[in-house]
Amino acid sequence: MSNNPMLSLRDFSVSFDTARGPLYAVRNVNIDVADGESLGIVGESGSGKTVLSRGAMGLLPKRAAHRSGTVIYDDHDLSQAPRKELREYWGTGMAMIFQDPMTALNPVRKIGSQLTEGLRVRLQMNKRDAKARGLELLHRVRIPDPEAVMEKYPFQLSGGMRQRVMIAIALACKPRLLFADEPTTALDVTVQAQVMQLLSELRHEMGMSMVIVTHDLGVVAGHTDRIAVMYAGEVVEIAPTKRLFANMQMPYTEALMKSIPRLDAPSGQRLPVISGRLPDPTQPETGCSFASRCPYVTDKCRASTPPLVEVAPGHSYRCWFPIGGSR
Amino acid sequence: MAGSGKAHLRKSDDVILRVEDLTMEFPAGGKNFVRAVSGISFDIERGETLAIVGESGCGKSTLGKAILQLPKPTSGSVNFQGQELTTLNKDALRDIRPAMQMIFQDPVSSLDPRLSVGKIVDEPLAIWNRGDEVWRSNKVDELLNAVGLDPALVRDRRSYEFSGGQCQRISIARSLALEPLLLICDEPVSALDVSVQAQILNLLQDMKERYGLTLIFISHDLAVVKAVSTRIMVMYLGKVCEISSPDELYSNPRHHYTHALVSSVPIPDPNVAARRTTLEGEPPSPMDPPSGCRFRTRCPAATDLCAQEEPQLHEVSTGHYVACHWPRS
Numbered sequence: 001m002s003n004n005p006m007l008s009l010r011d012f013s014v015s016f017d018t019a020r021g022p023l024y025a026v027r028n029v030n031i032d033v034a035d036g037e038s039l040g041i042v043g044e045s046g047s048g049k050t051v052l053s054r055g056a057m058g059l060l061p062k063r064a065a066h067r068s069g070t071v072i073y074d075d076h077d078l079s080q081a082p083r084k085e086l087r088e089y090w091g092t093g094m095a096m097i098f099q100d101p102m103t104a105l106n107p108v109r110k111i112g113s114q115l116t117e118g119l120r121v122r123l124q125m126n127k128r129d130a131k132a133r134g135l136e137l138l139h140r141v142r143i144p145d146p147e148a149v150m151e152k153y154p155f156q157l158s159g160g161m162r163q164r165v166m167i168a169i170a171l172a173c174k175p176r177l178l179f180a181d182e183p184t185t186a187l188d189v190t191v192q193a194q195v196m197q198l199l200s201e202l203r204h205e206m207g208m209s210m211v212i213v214t215h216d217l218g219v220v221a222g223h224t225d226r227i228a229v230m231y232a233g234e235v236v237e238i239a240p241t242k243r244l245f246a247n248m249q250m251p252y253t254e255a256l257m258k259s260i261p262r263l264d265a266p267s268g269q270r271l272p273v274i275s276g277r278l279p280d281p282t283q284p285e286t287g288c289s290f291a292s293r294c295p296y297v298t299d300k301c302r303a304s305t306p307p308l309v310e311v312a313p314g315h316s317y318r319c320w321f322p323i324g325g326s327r
Numbered sequence: 328m329a330g331s332g333k334a335h336l337r338k339s340d341d342v343i344l345r346v347e348d349l350t351m352e353f354p355a356g357g358k359n360f361v362r363a364v365s366g367i368s369f370d371i372e373r374g375e376t377l378a379i380v381g382e383s384g385c386g387k388s389t390l391g392k393a394i395l396q397l398p399k400p401t402s403g404s405v406n407f408q409g410q411e412l413t414t415l416n417k418d419a420l421r422d423i424r425p426a427m428q429m430i431f432q433d434p435v436s437s438l439d440p441r442l443s444v445g446k447i448v449d450e451p452l453a454i455w456n457r458g459d460e461v462w463r464s465n466k467v468d469e470l471l472n473a474v475g476l477d478p479a480l481v482r483d484r485r486s487y488e489f490s491g492g493q494c495q496r497i498s499i500a501r502s503l504a505l506e507p508l509l510l511i512c513d514e515p516v517s518a519l520d521v522s523v524q525a526q527i528l529n530l531l532q533d534m535k536e537r538y539g540l541t542l543i544f545i546s547h548d549l550a551v552v553k554a555v556s557t558r559i560m561v562m563y564l565g566k567v568c569e570i571s572s573p574d575e576l577y578s579n580p581r582h583h584y585t586h587a588l589v590s591s592v593p594i595p596d597p598n599v600a601a602r603r604t605t606l607e608g609e610p611p612s613p614m615d616p617p618s619g620c621r622f623r624t625r626c627p628a629a630t631d632l633c634a635q636e637e638p639q640l641h642e643v644s645t646g647h648y649v650a651c652h653w654p655r656s
Contacts, residue, residue: 044520045490144608158609159383188382188547190606193591215520218593241597259525260595261550267573270532271525271554277490 004075005032006177006209011069014055020282025051027233038210040220043230046278049213053179057094058086091122095175099182101162105154111165112150118172137168160191177209196223218260229253232279232289239315249322252290296321332639333368335570335648341372343541349403351393361613363389365565376542378552381562384610387545391511395427396420425505432514434494438486444497445482451504470500492523503538511543528554550592561585564610564621571647581643581654583626628653
C-alpha cells in the first residue's frame with residue numbers, strides 16, 4: 001500500500017451545457033481522501049456537492065457534463081478513462097449510496113435480486129454463494145429477518161430499511177471508498193441517528209474510506225475526520241472536523257452553523273438566516289462568490305477573488321477577512 | 328406510551344379547536360384495520376402554535392388531515408370554534424373550510440405546474456368569489472409581498488422555475504389568501520436545506536403575528552419545532568405520549584420516547600456527537616399494536632405492568648402531561 005491518497009482530485013471542474021450557456025457546477029476543486037479517512041462535504045442545494053461526488057466516480061452523463069482536471073484513484077488516473085474502464089472500479093473500488101432509497105432501488109425487482117446482482121456480475125459468484133453473502137450483508141446492516149427481506153420488494157420496506165438495503169448493496173463488493181450522498185436526508189431523526197451510527201461502524205470494520213455529502217453540519221459532526229465546505233462550486237473551507245467546529249474562518253461556514261436549529265437555543269426566538277441565495281452558476285462573478293450574502297462584505301471582496309490560504313496544517317479557507325482575523 | 332385520557336384538556340374560552348377521542352382507521356384487507364390515530368384528545372388556544380411530533384407512521388399527518396375532515400375521522404369529535412365538524416353536512420363543512428388551511432411537506436408537488444404563481448395564489452379567492460378582479464389582483468400582490476416575493480418578478484412565472492424554499496413561500500401565500508384562523512403545516516420544512524429551513528420558520532412566525540393565526544405544526548424534528556411552538560405534543564403509533572411547553576419538554580423529558588427523540592437530534596459539535604443514545608429498532612405495525620403501552624417494545628424501562636395496562640395522561644408538573652407508568656425523573 002502506498003502513502004498516496006486513496007482519491008485525489010486536482011483542479012477538478014464540471015460544467016454543463018444549458019440554454020443560457022455553460023453552467024459551472026464545480027470549479028477547481030482540490031481534495032484528497034486518505035486511506036481509511038472519512039471526509040464530509042457540506043453545502044446548500046446547488047453548491048455542487050453532489051456533482052462533485054458523482055463526477056469523481058465518473059457517474060455523470062458524458063455528453064452533457066464536461067469534466068476537467070484530474071481524478072486519481074489508487075494511483076490510477078481516471079479523468080480520461082472510458083466508461084468501460086471506469087466500470088472496473090465501480091462496486092469493488094468505489095461505490096455510492098444515493099439520497100432517495102425509494103427511487104434508487106428498482107421497484108419491480110426483489111431485494112435479494114438487486115443485492116446479489118453486483119456479486120454475481122462483478123465477483124462472478126454462483127447463485128448460492130451470492131445469496132449467502134447477501135444474507136450476511138443484510139445481517140451486517142442490522143436488518144431483522146434477512147431471509148424474508150430478500151423476498152420483498154422495496155415498497156414493502158420502511159424508508160430506514162430501504163436505506164439499509166442501499167448500504168448493503170453499496171458494500172456488497174467490499175469497496176475501498178464509499179460515497180454517501182445525503183444518506184439520511186430522507187429519513188426521520190431517530191432513523192437518521194441509527195443509519196449514521198451504522199455507517200461509522202461499518203467503515204471501521206471494513207477499513208473503508210468514506211465521503212459523506214450533506215447539507216447538515218450537525219449530521220457529519222460526529223462521523224467525519226475532515227470536512228470540506230462547498231459554496232457555488234468551490235471548496236471555501238476545509239479542515240479537520242474538530243478544528244473546523246472550534247476555529248472556523250469562513251463567514252459562510254459560520255452562517256451554515258448558525259442556521260442549524262438547536263435544542264439548546266431558547267424557544268420562540270428568530271433563527272439566524274443566510275439572506276439571499278446562491279449566485280447564478282451560469283454567470284461567473286468577479287470577487288468572492290459569497291460576497292452578495294456575507295454579513296462582513298467589503299469592497300475588496302466584491303472586486304477580487306480570495307485565494308485558498310492555509311492557516312494551519314490541513315486547514316484552508318477562501319476569505320479576505322476571516323473570522324477572528326483583523327477586519 | 329400511549330395514552331388516552333383527557334386530563335390535559337383546558338376549559339378556557341380561548342380554545343379555538345378541541346379534539347376528543349379522535350380515531351382514524353383505514354381498511355387494510357380482510358378484517359384488518361390500520362388504526363393510524365387511536366383515541367387522541369387535545370385542544371389549542373387562539374394564537375398558540377401546537378407542534379405535533381413523532382416518527383414516520385405515528386399518525387401525525389393523518390391526525391392533521393382528520394381535523395380538516397380529509398377524510399372524516401372514524402370516530403371522535405372535532406370542535407372548531409364551538410362547531411362540531413364531524414356531524415356537519417357537505418355544504419356546511421365547505422363554508423367553514425376557508426377558516427382552516429393546510430400547507431404540505433413537498434412544496435414543489437403541491438403547486439400546479441401549469442398555473443402561473445399569480446393564478447395559484449388567486450385561485451382560492453376566485454373560487455370563493457372574493458372581491459372583483461382589481462381587488463383580487465391587489466390582494467395577490469399583498470400576499471406575495473408578505474411572504475417575501477416580489478410580485479412583479481414572480482406573478483407570471485411557473486412554480487417549476489423556483490427553488491424549494493420559494494415554492495414553500497408560494498404555498499404559504501396561497502394558504503393565507505382566505506385569511507384562515509387555523510393553519511395546519513405538515514412538515515413544512517423537512518424537504519428544505521438547513522439554511523432555507525430557518526427562513527421559512529421565521530416567515531411562519533411573521534405570518535402568525537401579522538394575520539393572527541393559530542398554528543398546528545407537524546414535524547419529526549424536535550429541534551425545528553423548538554423554535555416555533557408554544558406547546559408540543561409527542562405522538563407514538565397513534566397515541567399521545569407527552570404534552571408540554573417546549574422548554575420544559577427539552578430540559579425535562581419525562582416520557583422515555585421523548586427522551587430518545589431529544590437525544591436523536593444531531594448536535595453540531597464533534598465532541599458531543601459520539602456520546603448519544605439512539606433508539607433501537609423500528610415502530611411496530613399499527614395493524615397489530617402492542618398491548619398496554621405501545622412504546623413498551625422499545626422502551627428501556629418497560630415492565631409487566633406496561634404490557635397489561637395502558638398508561639393514561641397525567642399531570643407531572645404544571646402544564647406538563649405524560650402517559651407513562653414509569654416516567655423518567
